[in-house]
Amino acid sequence: MERVDKILASRTKFSRKDAKKLIGQGRVRLNEKLVSSPDEKIDLETDVLKLDGKALLLQKQLYLMMNKPAGVLSAARDPKQPTVLDLLPEQYRRSGLFPAGRLDKDTEGFVLITDDGEFAHRILSPKRHVPKTYYARINGPMTEQMIKAFADGVVLEDGSLCKPAQLSLLEDAAEPLCQVILTQGMYHQVKRMFVACDRRVVWLKRTAIGTLPLDPALKPGEVRKISDKEIRMLLDKI
Numbered sequence: 084m085e086r087v088d089k090i091l092a093s094r095t096k097f098s099r100k101d102a103k104k105l106i107g108q109g110r111v112r113l114n115e116k117l118v119s120s121p122d123e124k125i126d127l128e129t130d131v132l133k134l135d136g137k138a139l140l141l142q143k144q145l146y147l148m149m150n151k152p153a154g155v156l157s158a159a160r161d162p163k164q165p166t167v168l169d170l171l172p173e174q175y176r177r178s179g180l181f182p183a184g185r186l187d188k189d190t191e192g193f194v195l196i197t198d199d200g201e202f203a204h205r206i207l208s209p210k211r212h213v214p215k216t217y218y219a220r221i222n223g224p225m226t227e228q229m230i231k232a233f234a235d236g237v238v239l240e241d242g243s244l245c246k247p248a249q250l251s252l253l254e255d256a257a258e259p260l261c262q263v264i265l266t267q268g269m270y271h272q273v274k275r276m277f278v279a280c281d282r283r284v285v286w287l288k289r290t291a292i293g294t295l296p297l298d299p300a301l302k303p304g305e306v307r308k309i310s311d312k313e314i315r316m317l318l319d320k321i
């Protein structure tokens with residue numbers, strides 16, 4: 084919880100002294116109630132603070148979780164094709180946002196969108212080994228040899244050696260559903276790892292970044308804020 088005058092000063096052009104004056108002039112509302120004292124406390128996660136009737140963006144940096152649909156680019160802007168930023172609802176649009184890491188156009192699932200470059204670097208840097216979890220449907224049986232190959236480090240067709248990865252079976256079917264956990268992000272990596280095992284990925288979805296799972300309530304194309312607590316939990320493990 085933070086003091087209203089402090090937050091007001093840090094999210095507007097006004098000084099702390101001015102913020103106190105604004106409160107005195109009755110121009111500040113907290114959850115629609117007039118703020119009567121500068122030391123009222125505010126919860127940055129849930130409260131709505133308004134100055135002259137306009138809501139202030141309370142979180143300093145924005146962290147969004149999107150369930151990317153297939154057919155959309157995980158790039159900031161593209162002259163011809165729709166991108167994840169084009170899907171953002173009005174309330175989340177602000178300058179400086181970008182997707183932290185890429186999914187292929189036909190891959191679905193968790194894309195983290197932020198304006199915090201430092202944070203993006205931390206979750207993407209190969210040195211940090213932040214695991215990314217994928218669900219993949221493949222075009223033939225998943226075998227014990229494949230589990231071992233993934234655990235040992237798959238050699239891709241171009242000769243590059245992947246770091247050890249976890250492979251497990253979620254659903255046995257003609258096109259089995261597998262879970263893959265990677266700690267690196269080479270181009271088309273999941274697809275290429277399966278190709279090296281004589282399989283083709285027919286459907287791919289990212290379901291978690293580090294300890295943070297994709298919210299199952301998000302339908303394809305939907306987005307929600309990642310809370311400060313979730314961000315702290317994610318960074319805690321890095």
Ligand code: URA
Binds near residue numbers: 273287
């Ligand atoms: N691996 C892939 O092959 N594609 C993705 O989009 C992500 C990981």
